[in-house]
Amino acid sequence: MAVQVAIDHELVERMIHDLARYGAWGETGVVRKVYTPEWAGAQQQVMRWAEEAGLHTWQDAVGNVWARLQGREDGPSIVTGSHIDSQAPGGRFDGALGVIAGLVALRTLREQFGTPRRTLELVSFCEEESSRFPATNFWGSRAVTGLIGPEEPETLRDYDGVTIADAMRAVGLDPGRIPQAARDDIEVFIELHVEQGPILEQQGLPIAVVTGFPGIRHYLVEVRGRADHAGAMPMDLRQDPMLAAAEMISAVIARAREIGRPAVTTVGRVLVQPNFPAIIPEKVSFTIDVRHPDSARLADLCAAHEQTLRTIASRHGRATSWQITTSHPPCSSDPELVRLLVEAAAEQGIPATTMPSGAVHDAQRMAHIARVAMVFVRSVGGRSHTPAEFTTTDDAVAGIRVLAAGLRRLAY
Numbered sequence: 001m002a003v004q005v006a007i008d009h010e011l012v013e014r015m016i017h018d019l020a021r022y023g024a025w026g027e028t029g030v031v032r033k034v035y036t037p038e039w040a041g042a043q044q045q046v047m048r049w050a051e052e053a054g055l056h057t058w059q060d061a062v063g064n065v066w067a068r069l070q071g072r073e074d075g076p077s078i079v080t081g082s083h084i085d086s087q088a089p090g091g092r093f094d095g096a097l098g099v100i101a102g103l104v105a106l107r108t109l110r111e112q113f114g115t116p117r118r119t120l121e122l123v124s125f126c127e128e129e130s131s132r133f134p135a136t137n138f139w140g141s142r143a144v145t146g147l148i149g150p151e152e153p154e155t156l157r158d159y160d161g162v163t164i165a166d167a168m169r170a171v172g173l174d175p176g177r178i179p180q181a182a183r184d185d186i187e188v189f190i191e192l193h194v195e196q197g198p199i200l201e202q203q204g205l206p207i208a209v210v211t212g213f214p215g216i217r218h219y220l221v222e223v224r225g226r227a228d229h230a231g232a233m234p235m236d237l238r239q240d241p242m243l244a245a246a247e248m249i250s251a252v253i254a255r256a257r258e259i260g261r262p263a264v265t266t267v268g269r270v271l272v273q274p275n276f277p278a279i280i281p282e283k284v285s286f287t288i289d290v291r292h293p294d295s296a297r298l299a300d301l302c303a304a305h306e307q308t309l310r311t312i313a314s315r316h317g318r319a320t321s322w323q324i325t326t327s328h329p330p331c332s333s334d335p336e337l338v339r340l341l342v343e344a345a346a347e348q349g350i351p352a353t354t355m356p357s358g359a360v361h362d363a364q365r366m367a368h369i370a371r372v373a374m375v376f377v378r379s380v381g382g383r384s385h386t387p388a389e390f391t392t393t394d395d396a397v398a399g400i401r402v403l404a405a406g407l408r409r410l411a412y
């Protein structure tokens, strides 16, 4: 028999609004970088809400917030949640909506159906966006999966040079205790997140169940030349790295365009040294972000990009080097969970589709220790990582109903 999950529309709207006050930026934006006072305030707010909902709460060694609805049976937990940190500036939905969704889902299940058979938990991950520390790489979920290296706390630095260990101490956390955040008693992790792209809107659907996650590789490329006077040095005698860098950037983007969906390549950060109008640059550095859901095609695309860099560098005689700063293989959702969530959507009378994720998410990290799946909720205009990010409360509620119905099937 289909059991309808009734979600309090006003509660969801109020929580989205209230959580966005921590790190509010302009009218609709949020800047909530890990281990800042705004971040600490948001995590405390989540704990207060969870306690009001009758859940048992705690903060782990790395700063993730957890809330538990204890089941009647022993055994591993079924977990939902997302991240509390934001881009700088980001919107009020990326990550935050998944935390609120998990909170509302657990609260509603407890109120509507009582004590579950299996233990349910909410997690509000401390860090996902790398918006303060460029190399944290899913700091919160990596701590839970035991994947943070012992040297990392004292070596990772933010854009101002502060180590992540010092940033943790500033909010009362002890970096020496990070290994204690690891869990080996989680069976399932389901994350609700805004889609961050336009596919659902184009299809006229509020919800998708995510079938898999892209592989991703980040390059940091350096093209070197010689600084000289922008007026006095003739064009034929210059060692200007800008021309080669500009050609490289345009070539890798053009190649991904040529290949088409779902291949993507982005050059999102360019640094020019010394970065003055009347000086020929000495060095141009840029990042390349390459993604594809198929590992062989990702490898082919990366190999092609590397060949392009070599060819252009040698044509211009410009010393060029690169390092790979991030590399994750693609990963699939658990097929059984995907089926269960699709059925949960049908049971709730909510139109839904399935799709691969274009973005990387904590769920991908959690796949190291648990079966994972995700629920995507429509993003208006496909906008995300901007204060213009928006999801209607109707769509958010539809997503939470699917999440809650899925959790009910697993835990009751």
Ligand SMILES: [Zn+2]
Pocket (backbone or CB within 6 Å): 083, 094, 095, 128, 193
């Ligand atoms: Zn996110």
